[in-house]
Amino acid sequence: MFAELPVPLPEFLYPVVDLINQGGSVVGIQVVMSIVALALIFAKMLQFAMAGASQFAPARRALASYLNGDPAAALAAVAGRKGILSQVMALLLKAQTRPGGARPDLLREDIERICLGKIATLRSWLRPLDLIAQTAPLLGLFGTVLGMIEAFQAMQGAGAAVDPSVLAGGIWVALLTTAVGLAISIPVSAVVSWFDGRIERTQQEMEAVVTAFFTGAAAERPAVLPAHLDVIQGGSRHAV
Structure with a gap:
């Protein structure tokens, strides 16, 4: 040939x-x-x-600061970071600390939309590789x-x-x-x-951080919930 x-x-x-x-x-x-x-x-x-797909430490530190009642330190821990999880955490903190706040149910639904979009971006071009x-x-x-x-x-x-x-x-x-x-x-x-393994790990970290953000990690830290955290319980909101 x-x-x-x-x-x-x-x-x-x-x-x-x-x-x-x-x-x-x-x-x-x-x-x-x-x-x-x-x-x-x-x-x-x-x-x-x-994309910083494996950079989880800043978001974990931000979550810990937020749960300890220090939103400013939490935002500083993820501000300007390129990691996907840090970006998600920064969006959550900015929305939560914005004057007037945001409804937790709407915020959680919208942040899930953002997370799904970022995971879909990470999965791009994997199908052609699998086809090959x-x-x-x-x-x-x-x-x-x-x-x-x-x-x-x-x-x-x-x-x-x-x-x-x-x-x-x-x-x-x-x-x-x-x-x-x-x-x-x-x-x-x-x-x-x-x-696939790295994407699944990133998705699991996203789910864990977002869930802990909204629940206050109640099962692990019941005594240190931030005073401004809203808890949705039985269909009604109660200020903790």
Whole structure:
């Protein structure tokens, strides 16, 4: 396929070109899929780093200060932070300390909307990665089946003069597509699972912090509820 290229390639690309020449168009498609997957993985890692998806400590400190009755210190702990959880906590504190306050039920419903939007952003482009992980081995199997068909057709055409070495060569080339597909699928699947784990951890932290903010962590800190915290109980509001 790339026997005579008009432009010389860098030396590190020669093994890839040789692999495509041996495996044919199916391997070529798989190589393109691996490049796309690699680009998506780097983009997702950059997105997670810029979003501060694993920065939970500032929000936890802010929650502790808020529950101890110090909203100003709580807001200072998360002000200007880039972490997703810190941004959510800052929105909650600003809304709660705004003159006139905000209805806790409406505030909680709206902050859940914001959290869902941030989690959806973190999940962007995971579906194409998962699709590559599932499709690459199937495409490899398809290439293997096509290669086996060609090998047995050649054996049938040769009749009694079949050369076993030629047949074996055709079979291993056919199996090459499956090997390439698995080599792509296994690491991509592992990376997708790792991304999913980080997103689930972030979502759990969001749920825990938001719930503690509105309940005052009543089960753990019944004696230190902030005096201004509104508690919704039995459908009516009671000032603690």
